[in-house]
Amino acid sequence: MGKYLVLQTDFGLGDGAVSAMYGVARTVSDQIEISDLTHEIPPYDIWVASYRLYQTVQYWPKGTVFVSVVDPGVGSTRRSIACKTNSGHYIITPDNGTLTHIQHYDGIAEIREIDEVKSRLPHSEESHTFHGRDIYAYNGARLASQEITFEALGQVTALESIETLPIEEAKVENKRLTGSIDVLDVRFGSLWTNIPLTHLQAAGITQGDLLQVTIYHQKKKVYQNLLQFARSFADVNIGEPLVYVNSLVNIGVAVNQDSFSDLYHIGTGIDWQIEMRKAKKIIFEEDV
Template sequence: MNKRQTGSLVFMTDFGIKDGAVAAMKGVALNLSPSVIIHDLTHEIPAYNIWEGAFRLQQTAPYWAAGTVFVCVVDPGVGTARKSIILKTKANHYYVGPDNGLFTLVAENEGIAEVREISSANRLPNSQNSYTFFGRDVFAYSGAKLASGVITYEEVGNQIANNQLVMLQYPKPKYENGIVSGGIPVLDIQYGNVWTNIDSKTLANLKVNIGDLLSIKIFEKDKLIYQGQMPYQNTFGQVKEGDNLCYMNSLLNLSLGINMGNFSEKYKVLSGIDWRIEVMK
């Protein structure tokens, strides 16, 4: 009996689509409820990269309606003692997956309403002897039950004490002593642009105007990888082809790029928790 229709079912994994893993997850969901509507966020998260999964999830989730159920599988600890959970946020989104830090950014951005551990009753029948495909056996199955209204959120399993989640630590944007700093969570991978987490409010401490030159330092841990100056512009066409620039990306975070070029490749700048940036005027 359908108890509540919560919304669309969105899948994100690091599986790729070369084999049948994603199709198996979709088959489980559709076999449970042929009417459930499934969408793909991405299946190209780099293997085992929990941090990038966390970022791509929060990059996308704000544009989905309340009630959407996200099934998220970047799970290098599959089958270990890490919990299988469904997080409900204050934005009324549901995030199904491993409690390994994957939900750090959506939890921070949307706020935690409740966290429940998925009970054995919400595991695919006859899958108890499978230990390495929780995406199919636990996450797709329980996510589909929730999205289709077969179960309510309260029937997912027991609430976790104090709604505790595993949270990743990363460089947060800040202003101090005339320097704005932050992290480099991901690359705009198709073009090699470098995306920081320095938001417009933090950058405003430098009183930057269009056309101003900014001094940039980029570090991997404590090793200086790049140092230089570049203009702050609205868009790539405001500098000559091949020139560097700073700009606000589609998330309104400071980013670095080259007009018709690849900043990451040219300067060997990558992304992740170990990468940070300092900006001065």
């Protein structure tokens, strides 16, 4: 197991919460390497937290410990759990759906329930609103530093007992592709869908083709246009929309040097559906 600890929260960096988590981890061991996945998850957005783990975990060495704290139910009866993935990574998180994408796409080998009374930062027993520091960062550091084994974190719990969020599979039928808009490329406003490149290939779509793209919110059409399936943003003019392959080899929709999400008021999650199909190319002839 590598001595890596990666933190994800919706805390932001405007106060000392994240620094306190770092401090607890360093107190446990000064031999671990602590990194940030992100602390800018939208407040309480478990779906996005789940997706960011799926986006990131696979690129870290086996044995890396992830702590993900987006926890609107802190202090309630929701459980604290530790997960070992099929890929050999570890995640410590509230049992509130944060493991949805990891379970669906990568697979989980084992889940253990953490005893929130016994396995916590010493002298924090009267605090019930900062489990990110007192339980998750503390146990994440213990696991990453090998002070404790995964098996010692708690009793095995049934995989089917953990909370999950609904996921709809992308489909290709009669060369029509449908899927969901899972998340944004936040800084640039591009839409990341759950449609894999293989679906476009199965529909006979290649780069340079023109696609009819339709977006629905709760089954109501909110956007439709013809977009080029481009190799890169540079293949279209500034301000033009395009379809492209994102870093997870899924299909994205963007505007070159602008925010597709902001321009067209598009959100993310299972309420947002997208449909694509190959369109005929339009050729504009010059006047002679």
